[in-house]
Amino acid sequence: MEDKYDVIVIGTGCGGAAAGALAAYHGHKTLILEKNSIIGGRTATYEKQGFKMDHGHVMLRCDRGPHGKLLRMVDCPDLIPKYSYALDWGVQVSIADKKMVIPPHKRRAFLLLVMLKEIFNFRFKPDDWVSFAKFNAKTLNMSGREIEELYHIDAKTFLNRYFTNKYFHLIFGGTTTVCLGALMEEVSAGVVASISKAGLKGLGYPVNGEGVSAIPHSFLKAAKKFNAHLKLNTAVDEILVENNEVRGVMINGRFIESSIVISSVGIGETVLNLVGEDKFEAEYVERIKNLKYSYEGFSLKYALDKPVTKYPWGGEIPDNLEKITSDMSRGILPERLPWMYVAASSLDPAIAPKGKQAIFVISGGTPEVPGQVDWGKWMDKVKSQVAEFFPGINRHIIFCDETTPNHIASFSGRICGDAVGVAQTIDQVGELRPSPVSPIKGLFYSGADVGKDHVGTELATDGAISLEPYLQI
């Protein structure tokens, strides 16, 4: 590590790794710093007893959406990881206590027919199908401008325009709550519409043996190709600011000079901890302190001595979701929790030793600050639901690792263990989203807190992409 760089990037989650690739591509002498021994932040993958486990389990788009866009922007489309597409997967779900499986195949028309047949169990009326068709026709053809017009309308109001059937609300509400980590009545209809527009197209899981960390790995490979330096096990203690300009960072008492610092550790952590609130106007600090974050998420990683399902994807959306999400939002452990799984080793055999299976389960918690919730109880609840869903699974567990919001906070360096980032609620999207450009000259933010479009990892990479104009020399 040298004493002076053009750009220092803090963090190697999707947001940091993507910003590092962009900075290096534009010819800046770039240093990327990561406090952990492995890269990836909330998209990290670690190895244990021959299994490769994702910290959070993640389904994402790879060649489509921001991840593919970023690699194309830096002229590295060859680095886009190999991918297994969700549309090709068999699915096993329980929706409002109704269990169903949708077999794997590649023909979408067939998929739709099977789904319709299965969903008919809900006794949808012809009017419901008309509403469904209208909703799809509308969202699939929405222009960017129409999506923006929906930004400040909540998703529940938007869905009420189309659906009266509670199961449509359950399916959309359940997936939205799990994906965006916020209640339907808070979350932006524009975000829901853009997710619906993207649909399942391109969604999937990387299959190059790196788990979901394949995405930040691919960005860092691009960064290294353009001579960026990466330092692991190196936590930034302070971002030095003088006269409203960035000077560099402090690491273990050592000063590294740089006139541009891009922090992906979180906007709150950057302003309040790494820079210090005294360096900002009081009004700005107040705004940062009042940002709302997505629900905290947690994950269970099952290492199994034999496969318990042939369906790579699925989960449970319990009945009475409105009561459940209302309990969750108040920190009350609900009767049942919505959860989702990916049997990653069924998609990429490199994820588990031969003949064994790795299943990653995620569920949502509350927007509470770590330390105030007994996560053990929430995990036990999901474990018992998983055991009902996959009868006999408990006899096949080699180990089951738990990632609680407290773990997420400690390995990602965030104040709270929020799953996604600054929540995409009606008052925090579009022009009301925090800007990636800070009021301090040379200080930028990247990552999911400042991304404008998409969700989760894609939001994080979108945050980096928005920095492009500031990185062109």
Ligand SMILES: Cc1cc2nc3c(=O)[nH]c(=O)nc-3n(C[C@H](O)[C@H](O)[C@H](O)COP(=O)(O)OP(=O)(O)OC[C@H]3O[C@@H](n4cnc5c(N)ncnc54)[C@H](O)[C@@H]3O)c2cc1C
């Ligand atoms: C359980 C769970 C399931 C999820 N499922 C999905 C999903 O299915 N699909 C999806 O798209 N998204 C999903 N997400 C959300 C997604 O993982 C996050 O939104 C995204 O990864 C955030 O990326 P980021 O770059 O903004 O932040 P992070 O990944 O948190 O990166 C921040 C980085 O900064 C580093 N850092 C922090 N402090 C310092 C310091 N002082 N010095 C140096 N380095 C530091 C951290 O170690 C970390 O590497 C899930 C998240 C969780 C927790």
